[in-house]
Every structure is written in structure tokens, then in C-alpha cells.
Amino acid sequence: xxxxxxxxxxxxxxxxxxxxxxxxxxxxxxxxxxxxxxxxxxxxxxxxxxxxxxxxxxxxxxxxxxxxxxxxxxxxxxxxxxxxxxxxxxxxxxxxxxxxxxxxxxxxxxx
Amino acid sequence: xxxxxxxxxxxxxxxxxxxxxxxxxxxxxxxxxxxxxxxxxxxxxxxxxxxxxxxxxxxxxxxxxxxxxxxxxxxxxxxxxxxxxxxxxxxxxxxxxxxxxxxxxxxxxxxxxxxx
Numbered sequence: 656x657x658x659x660x661x662x663x664x665x666x667x668x669x670x671x672x673x674x675x676x677x678x679x680x681x682x683x684x685x686x687x688x689x690x691x692x693x694x695x696x697x698x699x700x701x702x703x704x705x706x707x708x709x710x711x712x713x714x715x716x717x718x719x720x721x722x723x724x725x726x727x728x729x730x731x732x733x734x735x736x737x738x739x740x741x742x743x744x745x746x747x748x749x750x751x752x753x754x755x756x757x758x759x760x761x762x763x764x765x766x
Numbered sequence: 767x768x769x770x771x772x773x774x775x776x777x778x779x780x781x782x783x784x785x786x787x788x789x790x791x792x793x794x795x796x797x798x799x800x801x802x803x804x805x806x807x808x809x810x811x812x813x814x815x816x817x818x819x820x821x822x823x824x825x826x827x828x829x830x831x832x833x834x835x836x837x838x839x840x841x842x843x844x845x846x847x848x849x850x851x852x853x854x855x856x857x858x859x860x861x862x863x864x865x866x867x868x869x870x871x872x873x874x875x876x877x878x879x880x881x882x
Contacts, residue, residue: 689870689871691873697875697876698857698873698874698876699857699859699873700873701870701871701873704869704870746809746871752797752799752814752816752861752863752871753811753814754799754811754871755811757808758808759808
């Protein structure tokens, strides 16, 4: 059974700092990995999707990497802003389009 | 595109009542997913459909839960009878599944269900 772990569970940083969120998974036989953002009381917003054949994806200030062999992914956020405050979820895609989610990292960026 | 649409956004009901949650996926998507999110268990996949056919319902907690997808643009998740432990946020998501390439799942805003 695939298990996804996210570290740290919570993170508080000053505005402008570069930061890294970590995601690890137990079964390397994945099809893709997706990072989401969830604001309080809201739904999930897809940030980046990395296919299993890819090593990284970039969108604006966000960069996600994938190392299947070690079962790890990182989400790098450059020059953080207060508007980046949210919970970030990592989800691993396995057979049949199933996504297994981590418990999330709650990020607070202080002005 | 309006994205994934869910209704109602909030539902408060009493134990024992029937609850029906509705979802309209993104036009052109052929996969639809129902998730439940609670503080205790996080996000859990309940059931998903490919081309309107249920593929995996192993996440459906009990026989009180049922889901249907009568056509490509509509799905329902029904709970009958509802219990207080069913209180959660229920999300619907859709994606375009095409062979080897598994594409992004897009989530709706969710339905916050409270069973008293």
C-alpha cells in the first residue's frame, strides 16, 4: 500500500525567504506526482504535475522535482510572499489514476 | 471553462436523512473522482469512474454510500441513512485519462456536510 509523508507538518518563514517542502513515498512504481495548494475552507488547486518520466517541473516561482528511485519529491518556492500561505499537499498517482495524498505542510509566510 | 462544479456547497442534515451530493466535471474529461476530507484521516478516495463506469469503489466506507454517473457531465454521491461520523468535506475531481499519460486532477470547491 502506497504511503505518502510530508515534512515538515508546519512551517513559518519571513517574507522573501526561499523554502523547500518535502514529500516521500514508499512505493516507487508511480505514474505521476502532483502538488496542490489548499486555502482554508477551500478546494484544492493544482500547482504542478510531474510525470514519472520527468525529473522536474517549473511554474513561476515554483519548482518541483521528482526522484522515483529514492521515493522523494521536493517543492521549492522562491521569494516567498504572504499570499503563499496555505496548506501544500503532495499526491502520488498510481495505477488507474488513483491519487494517494500526504497529510500536507501548513505554510505561513509572515510579512 | 467553469471548472468542476459541486452542489450544494454546504449541507446540514439530521441523522438518518438521505443526502445527495452533486458534481459536474470539466467538459471533455473522462475520469471523475469522489474524495472525502476529515481532520482525522485527511483526503481519502471514495470512488472513481472512467467513461462513466465505476472502476474502483474500495474506498466507499459502507453500503450506506452509493455513487452514480449516468452521463459524462453528471455524478451523484448519496448517503442513506446519514450518520454524524459522515460529517466531512466531500470533493469531486475530474481529469482526462489517456493511455500512458496520467493527467492532472482538477478539484471542485467541495461540499461541507454536517450531520447532526
